[in-house]
Amino acid sequence: MSVFRQPGPSGRRRLDGVTDEDSRYEAVRSRDGRFDGAFFFAVGTTGIYCRPSCPAVTPKRRNVRFFPTAAAAQGAGFRACRRCRPDAVPGSAEWNVRADVVGRAMRLIADGVVDREGVAGLAARLGYSARQVQRQLTGELGAGPVALARAQRAHTARVLLQTTGFPVTEIAFAAGFASVRQFNDTVRAVYAATPSELRAAAPRGGRADRRTATPTAGIPLRLAHRGPYQPGPVFDLLEREAVEGVEDVTGTPGTRTYRRTLRLPYGTGITAVDEHPGTARTGSGAHPGGWLDARIHLTDLRDLTTAVQRLRRLLDLDADPYAVDERLGADTRLAPLVAARPGLRSPGTADPDELAVRALVGRDEAARLVQRCGKSLDAPCGTLTHLFPEPAALAGTEPQGALGALTAALADGAVRLDPGADRDAAADALRGIPGLDARTIAGIRTRALGDPDVAPPGPDLPDSWRPWRSYALNHLRAAGELEY
Structure with a gap:
């Protein structure tokens, strides 16, 4: 069968x-x-x-x-x-694709909203009552928002226990637990081991990494993905778009490292991701998955889960390449492109508001805004010196024109691009901002909102490419048939 x-x-x-x-x-x-x-x-x-x-x-x-x-x-x-x-395992690709309440809720839970704002905060962001959110998630996923957040906290705790030497008490609160007792009870329930036993059971590589995992050196991580992954086109895009002061890409194709600064709920972060992928097979007959090696330095460990999820969205690590390639590979025009680049991704962003501003002004102007309005890091790391300016700061210093209108709308919530945003509502709000053309809005919808099925203005795209038109366009760009 x-x-x-x-x-x-x-x-x-x-x-x-x-x-x-x-x-x-x-x-x-x-x-x-x-x-x-x-x-x-x-x-x-x-x-x-x-x-x-x-x-x-x-x-x-x-x-x-x-x-x-x-x-x-x-x-x-x-x-x-x-x-x-x-x-x-990589997160279910379902939550990236779906635009309904359950999909939006799952993206917000992954971003740590329940840990920071509770179920009431999650419900408010979705525009539903807490009872409605509980009912929908439990009915479809067999678990409510608290249980889903608890499972995520347990995973974060295991990662910290097995890859760092941080004290257990510090890990408990960094993972989002309200108390050490809650942390201990959850670890025992999920892993049938105490935190100390779980730390001792770390794979050999994890124990080696733990010796170098310090607040200064950062936390080593493996960012898992399912199926084939084409890092080259992703890192090409990151290198082409890198904004001075906020991002850099070093090395040569195949061995590059991408670094960037992050503004996070509790503090700031600097992340580094290596282009060269790790690969593995699990069991006979299994299709290969793999990972990208990363290191994350945080000023506050409570931001780990959020930082990881934002990197995953940037790199499109939770996609289902089998579903995408199966659909697009059936098209005569796309079949040879899919065969040449199986698992090609549609990159997102680590900061949706930042992406929207950059889509409007371009790389060079974005670098100027960073130097003029961005917040300097307390401890610069090489060429990484600033955080990208927040919309409110830009609205105050660049009030005129489309940039002023966009940043004001982002700052006051008239336009929402967070992981739980309604994609159609966000696009409608963007269309109401003078100076934003349809192509820019399509780019924001693709990258900031993670929509897998965006068709920018121009030639009609076949319905047979739905719901993966964003991926189809990336195949055409990678093959040189379309400009970026």
């Missing part, structure tokens, strides 16, 4: 419905890494939940339960497998 179903209206392979539990089990039996993060399975006889590609002996079908999220499996009393580490 094939694990695939025909793509639904969204263009994704469909794995929903009662009959598809057999398909899910087939994916587990074949250890198919294409579905890591799309669902999880748990084994009643062991009390453990896993990713589909787990290399352990396949359990009997009658002992298996399926869950849409790790949080749902944890809520049902299952603990994470120590062998396949299901909490470390």
